[in-house]
Amino acid sequence: GAGVSQSPRYKVAKRGQDVALRCDPISGHVSLFWYQQALGQGPEFLTYFQNEAQLDKSGLPSDRFFAERPEGSVSTLKIQRTQQEDSAVYLCASSLSWSGAYGYTFGSGTRLTVV
Amino acid sequence: AQTVTQSQPEMSVQEAETVTLSCTYDTSESDYYLFWYKQPPSRQMILVIRQEAYKQQNATENRFSVNFQKAAKSFSLKISDSQLGDAAMYFCAYRSYNSGGSNYKLTFGKGTLLTVNP
Numbered sequence: 001g002a003g004v005s006q007s008p009r010y011k012v013a014k015r016g017q018d019v020a021l022r023c024d025p026i027s028g029h030v031s032l033f034w035y036q037q038a039l040g041q042g043p044e045f046l047t048y049f050q051n052e053a054q055l056d057k058s059g060l061p062s063d064r065f066f067a068e069r070p071e072g073s074v075s076t077l078k079i080q081r082t083q084q085e086d087s088a089v090y091l092c093a094s095s096l097s098w099s100g101a102y103g104y105t106f107g108s109g110t111r112l113t114v115v
Numbered sequence: 116a117q118t119v120t121q122s123q124p125e126m127s128v129q130e131a132e133t134v135t136l137s138c139t140y141d142t143s144e145s146d147y148y149l150f151w152y153k154q155p156p157s158r159q160m161i162l163v164i165r166q167e168a169y170k171q172q173n174a175t176e177n178r179f180s181v182n183f184q185k186a187a188k189s190f191s192l193k194i195s196d197s198q199l200g201d202a203a204m205y206f207c208a209y210r211s212y213n214s215g216g217s218n219y220k221l222t223f224g225k226g227t228l229l230t231v232n233p
Contacts (some may be wrong), residue, residue, distance in 0.1 A: 042225050
């Protein structure tokens with residue numbers, strides 16, 4: 001596609017519910033990142049994929065967070081047993097190069113609200 | 116660990132005027148990349164300008180330019196001839212120059228909300 005596509009754009013979940021957020025990167029982009037952006041804050045790194053390999057997941061806040069990119073294109077971020085502190089915008093970014101030294105293309109994010 | 120600080124939560128500028136957004140960072144690395152991203156209400160982060168730390172020349176992209184002071188660890192963004200469409204959140208970001216998965220992530224500041232007054 002022309003850009004990084006994320007769905008759904010908005011998600012409201014009841015506390016304890018599982019959610020899955022989808023990222024469809026630009027075709028052919030090797031690198032894919034997930035970031036979490038709390039209200040009024042800058043994005044914070046969650047995890048990084050190079051093709052299908054998850055090379056860094058040091059930013060995932062707990063074992064309730066899980067990300068995958070099984071075929072090296074579409075990625076899913078799953079949050080189990082959601083809690084109120086998980087409410088945030090989840091941004092996906094991709095890069096043609098493995099290093100992303102020239103910057104990344106971001107999607108418009110999914111705003112997750114846990115009630 | 117690297118940190119990025121944006122000390123101006125909000126700034127305003129009159130249309131056609133010039134405004135400068137501040138950013139400082141802390142790192143022990145000698146080579147790295149610095150970025151300014153713009154985030155309008157649509158939430159999509161848009162790359163404004165990029166600077167490589169080993170280049171002394173300040174980056175420029177049309178109306179956007181940076182003042183990169185490596186010794187002071189300062190990276191300010193100057194927007195000239197401000198337009199209504201420049202209104203957005205602006206984030207300064209740092210990326211290591213080193214190779215390896217964990218080095219490719221961006222570390223962001225908390226952002227500066229820019230208002231452009233007609």
